[in-house]
Amino acid sequence: MKIEVTVPRLGWSMEEGVFQGWLKREGEWVGRGDLLFVLEGDKAAQEVESLDEGVLRLPAAAPGEGDVVQVGQVLAYLEPRAVAVGTAPAPAPQMSPSLAPKLAAEIGPAGTGPQPARAGTAVSLPPVVPAATPIAAHPRDAVDSLPRPAVAPAATALPGARPVLAGSSGAAAAGRRPRTAPPSSPRARRIAASLGVDWARVAGGGPGGRVREQDVRASLATAAAAPPLEASPAGERVPLTALRRTIAARLTTAAAVPTATLTRRADATALTALRRSLASSTNQTGPVPGYTDLLVKLVGMLLPEFPYLNARWDGDALLLCAGVNIGIAVDTDAGLVVPVLRDVPSRSLGDIAAASRAAIERARANQLTPADCSGGTFTITNLGGLGVETFTPVLNPPQAAILGVGRITPEAVVHDGAVVAREGITLSLTFDHRVLDGAPAARFLDALRRAIENPERVLN
Amino acid sequence: MPAALREGSELSQTTTAAESWLALFDRMLVIRLCEEQLARSHQRGLIHGACHTYVGEEAIATGVCAHLRTDDVVFSTHRGHGHALAKGLPPRELIAELYGRETGCSRGRGGSMHIFAPEIGMMGTSGIVGPCILQAAGAGYASRVLGLDRVAVAFFGDGAVNNGAFHEGLNMAGLWKLPVLFVCENNQFATEVPFNASAANTDVASRGASYGMPGLALDGNDVLGISSAAAEAVARARAGEGPTLLECRTYRTRAHAEGMGDFTYRTRDEVDEWRKRCPIARLRERIVAAGLATDEDLRAREASIAALIAEAETFAAASRPPDPATATTHVYSAVPAAPASPLRHHPPGPGTREITYGRATWEALSEEMARHPEIFVMGEGIGVRGGNFRTTEGLFQKYGALRLRDTPISERGFVGLAGGAAMTGARPVVDFMFADFIMDSIGEVVNQIAKMQYMSSGRLKMPVLLRGCIGIGHSAATHHSGNYYPLYAHFPGLRVLVPSTPYDAKGLMKRALNCDDPVLFLEHRELLNTRGPVPDEEYEIEFGRAVVTREGADLTIVAIAQMARRALEAAEQLAGEGISIEVVDPRTVSPLDTETILRSVHKTGRLLVVDEAYGPFGFASEIAAHAAGAAFDDLDAPVRRLFGAFSPTPYSPSLEQAVVPALADIVQAARQLARE
Ligand SMILES: Cc1ncc(C[n+]2csc(CCOP(=O)(O)OP(=O)(O)O)c2C)c(N)n1
Numbered sequence A: 001m002k003i004e005v006t007v008p009r010l011g012w013s014m015e016e017g018v019f020q021g022w023l024k025r026e027g028e029w030v031g032r033g034d035l036l037f038v039l040e041g042d043k044a045a046q047e048v049e050s051l052d053e054g055v056l057r058l059p060a061a062a063p064g065e066g067d068v069v070q071v072g073q074v075l076a077y078l079e080p081r082a083v084a085v086g087t088a089p090a091p092a093p094q095m096s097p098s099l100a101p102k103l104a105a106e107i108g109p110a111g112t113g114p115q116p117a118r119a120g121t122a123v124s125l126p127p128v129v130p131a132a133t134p135i136a137a138h139p140r141d142a143v144d145s146l147p148r149p150a151v152a153p154a155a156t157a158l159p160g161a162r163p164v165l166a167g168s169s170g171a172a173a174a175g176r177r178p179r180t181a182p183p184s185s186p187r188a189r190r191i192a193a194s195l196g197v198d199w200a201r202v203a204g205g206g207p208g209g210r211v212r213e214q215d216v217r218a219s220l221a222t223a224a225a226a227p228p229l230e231a232s233p234a235g236e237r238v239p240l241t242a243l244r245r246t247i248a249a250r251l252t253t254a255a256a257v258p259t260a261t262l263t264r265r266a267d268a269t270a271l272t273a274l275r276r277s278l279a280s281s282t283n284q285t286g287p288v289p290g291y292t293d294l295l296v297k298l299v300g301m302l303l304p305e306f307p308y309l310n311a312r313w314d315g316d317a318l319l320l321c322a323g324v325n326i327g328i329a330v331d332t333d334a335g336l337v338v339p340v341l342r343d344v345p346s347r348s349l350g351d352i353a354a355a356s357r358a359a360i361e362r363a364r365a366n367q368l369t370p371a372d373c374s375g376g377t378f379t380i381t382n383l384g385g386l387g388v389e390t391f392t393p394v395l396n397p398p399q400a401a402i403l404g405v406g407r408i409t410p411e412a413v414v415h416d417g418a419v420v421a422r423e424g425i426t427l428s429l430t431f432d433h434r435v436l437d438g439a440p441a442a443r444f445l446d447a448l449r450r451a452i453e454n455p456e457r458v459l460n
Numbered sequence B: 001m002p003a004a005l006r007e008g009s010e011l012s013q014t015t016t017a018a019e020s021w022l023a024l025f026d027r028m029l030v031i032r033l034c035e036e037q038l039a040r041s042h043q044r045g046l047i048h049g050a051c052h053t054y055v056g057e058e059a060i061a062t063g064v065c066a067h068l069r070t071d072d073v074v075f076s077t078h079r080g081h082g083h084a085l086a087k088g089l090p091p092r093e094l095i096a097e098l099y100g101r102e103t104g105c106s107r108g109r110g111g112s113m114h115i116f117a118p119e120i121g122m123m124g125t126s127g128i129v130g131p132c133i134l135q136a137a138g139a140g141y142a143s144r145v146l147g148l149d150r151v152a153v154a155f156f157g158d159g160a161v162n163n164g165a166f167h168e169g170l171n172m173a174g175l176w177k178l179p180v181l182f183v184c185e186n187n188q189f190a191t192e193v194p195f196n197a198s199a200a201n202t203d204v205a206s207r208g209a210s211y212g213m214p215g216l217a218l219d220g221n222d223v224l225g226i227s228s229a230a231a232e233a234v235a236r237a238r239a240g241e242g243p244t245l246l247e248c249r250t251y252r253t254r255a256h257a258e259g260m261g262d263f264t265y266r267t268r269d270e271v272d273e274w275r276k277r278c279p280i281a282r283l284r285e286r287i288v289a290a291g292l293a294t295d296e297d298l299r300a301r302e303a304s305i306a307a308l309i310a311e312a313e314t315f316a317a318a319s320r321p322p323d324p325a326t327a328t329t330h331v332y333s334a335v336p337a338a339p340a341s342p343l344r345h346h347p348p349g350p351g352t353r354e355i356t357y358g359r360a361t362w363e364a365l366s367e368e369m370a371r372h373p374e375i376f377v378m379g380e381g382i383g384v385r386g387g388n389f390r391t392t393e394g395l396f397q398k399y400g401a402l403r404l405r406d407t408p409i410s411e412r413g414f415v416g417l418a419g420g421a422a423m424t425g426a427r428p429v430v431d432f433m434f435a436d437f438i439m440d441s442i443g444e445v446v447n448q449i450a451k452m453q454y455m456s457s458g459r460l461k462m463p464v465l466l467r468g469c470i471g472i473g474h475s476a477a478t479h480h481s482g483n484y485y486p487l488y489a490h491f492p493g494l495r496v497l498v499p500s501t502p503y504d505a506k507g508l509m510k511r512a513l514n515c516d517d518p519v520l521f522l523e524h525r526e527l528l529n530t531r532g533p534v535p536d537e538e539y540e541i542e543f544g545r546a547v548v549t550r551e552g553a554d555l556t557i558v559a560i561a562q563m564a565r566r567a568l569e570a571a572e573q574l575a576g577e578g579i580s581i582e583v584v585d586p587r588t589v590s591p592l593d594t595e596t597i598l599r600s601v602h603k604t605g606r607l608l609v610v611d612e613a614y615g616p617f618g619f620a621s622e623i624a625a626h627a628a629g630a631a632f633d634d635l636d637a638p639v640r641r642l643f644g645a646f647s648p649t650p651y652s653p654s655l656e657q658a659v660v661p662a663l664a665d666i667v668q669a670a671r672q673l674a675r676e
């Protein structure tokens, strides 16, 4: 009896994913617990382990790299080596919904277009489609026409950066309903296509949130009333990746949360001095902590005193989280991801710096697992490195707060009646106004200001 | 080759006894040798379907057909090769048909049990026992309506004489003195059941008395005896003296069908005994004894007939199979009959006179009866009385009993008769009062009338109009209220018209009376007294043309008959709520104008189908399926159906109302769907 190898659900909301490649070859023996293939779910690619054993048999119609696959879809078969008696069918891989990782939703700096694969990825990638190739007209065709690697990638290597073309977008652009999108009527989809509207983003007014023709037209009317976003209908349509779609969905959820943003200037002279001294320190073993690491540590030390900022809106209650796990927003070629640094208060600055460096590398190599991104209680997003001084972070639900960190700039400050040169930094705190009010948020921000101005305790 | 044996030749014009005996001998031999060839071919797998041979019974077809003209018509059974050959079918066309070739007499559409050669009066063999009796009666009726001295013959087995078709057919033929020969080939078995095990009165000939006609018992293996009896019967029929029943007692000496076992129900000895009474051997002795020919002469004739059959087989085997692309041609008449009046499709404007639905169909019938002398009407109480629903009021006085024929309560009988009449040039209208009664004749409608044009590869026409009331209301209860259109629309070959307005009713009935296809004209009883505009001038409405009875933007309702009217009321009511409804009335269920429906759905994005008939496999389901398939990208909400409760129709008004979609139901469903 051959056993079906099916597409598992990675995280609770995934209905389809992008197949990234086999880790075993046709005819190769697969043992229980062996890593069998790589699948990109809603947020990250994951190596999927086999729960059964057998010889791998790939059907002619087996998906290739970049193909969109549906949860439950049969990918291949495992055949017994010899005719085994009473082989039970494989239990479907399961994942507890409560473990489902959440993904940050925040608009990072625009990173568009294919970028070269980063160093450290050990896989032969399909050639990137030349820039002139129209990408979106027939995404399925485009994907199918990609040359596939002649041999399945060996061992555990993972594909790294992918061209935006790769796959998961096929469904939406072709008018097919991605499972994560709202229900929609065929007519609504047809009309949306003719009007150039992305129906998956239209708020449906029908039963069960079904998007209907009138909803599509209404969304267009709203868009028309708003300041013109883009004048030109001509241009390249870039299909949505699973990650981009998740980000969009998360942002849409966030937009429904009543938030407020407080902005506060802090004196960062001491902080910059501290960082300089750490950088020049001779007994430094790990990586030099960056400003983000310093802020993670400072915030982590403060949060136990401000439980409402380390909290969640949990339907009919507020959940004051037991641990402090801080997510850091990382920009990658594929889009924004938020790996989580766990149990920050108990960790040293050096430990945090090492962990964050590792997380960023894994993120940029597209190696984050859903678990890496789940369980955050607070998020920090730092655009200072990109020169941004002040911005409004978007909440990462269900977390109650997110801290935006701007660039540190020299400034002239009146100090004891004299003008002196100092370093300044702007902190922006966006918080869920249902969870806490403005004053406690302001008190947190002020406490953070004081901590930044007296940063030495991060070394404790 | 003997002079009389040119293919397709007639035997009836022989003058001298010598010529006529030799002609009978030749014809019987053609049948025998052809059947033996077919048995051989069957064994070799060259015949794809059933094959019932006529071996041992050749004298009957030969003796009877010797007295028929080409324009006389023969209706036959499953054991019909001999009838076809005796009527003049060339053996090559018979063999080719059984081989399934395009040169076969039915162009490969029929095989052994559907042998058609209407050009020589061979009106078909049949896979159903019985209908040929009614069709022959119908052909006889058509002869009278058309004023022809043409004679019809039904050949049938002993198995058919216990069938209703026999009793109903003979009764009507005797009653109306129709020019028909009813020839029973009593071979003593129906398949394997002995006749005395299935008939209370085994004297078939005696049954003629029950139906007012002479009944003769004949030796079925004596061709000369049969020939002389047939000569008399044909002469009587031609002279207008009515039908005759001939019971020819005989025996088939091969199995019921090729490939079947033969000795579970009869013995070899019995079969051998009957072989000794071979009709061909008997005639041969008579010819030699009378000095009309020598044994040697006859052997020479035999050799040339054998050569003819061999050549026929070669021809059949060399013929091509029919082109698969033609598999569905001839379901309906290929060239639709031209309308007699201009075709119109949209109701007239204001200022037009208003008449009732009932009057509109009466006008249609009356105008077309004046135009076509071939039209005659049959039904119970449609003569002097003018019809239960005044459908034929005053027409009897104008056209007389032959064209306004009151019938016995023999629905199966007169529908089968109508089919035979339509096959032979008349244009029958059957008025049922209530369409429920058509169910008693369903086999004739579905197996004969609907399939005849196809089986005859388009060489026969089937202009039969079957009309009756449908619909729930007035506590008619369950035997006077059925809605049967989904059933009829399921079958290829029928046209099913269900008009909802006087205008549509008149135009469609006039079209039906001018076309060559069988039509079910179903009139909702609750509509008969409704009034509407109908122009004075004549017009016809083409089948398969829906009408948009109200334009709207938000929702399409498709409905027919009474529900088409109710849908309009619902649309009017909902207009007050700002919901704009488009109402489409297909008017004909088969053919169904899906194009107009889909166009409307394209416009509105929402479809509600309202129907009074049952839901499963029904009108609403069919339209919903079309929309879900062809209008998928137009649908802004799922298709909804409203239909009658899955129950017989109850009597009490409170129960009756509960099984039909009410105005409030339609309003509610449409409102919900529009807002969904
Ligand atoms: C209405 C109907 N019922 C049953 C059959 C199946 N059937 C085919 S031939 C046959 C026997 C007919 O016997 P008979 O009429 O005596 O003709 P024979 O075969 O003896 O020539 C039967 C029952 C049929 N074709 N039609």
Ligand SMILES: [Mg+2]
Pocket: B157, B158, B159, B185, B186, B187, B188, B189, B190, B191
């Ligand atoms: Mg019989």
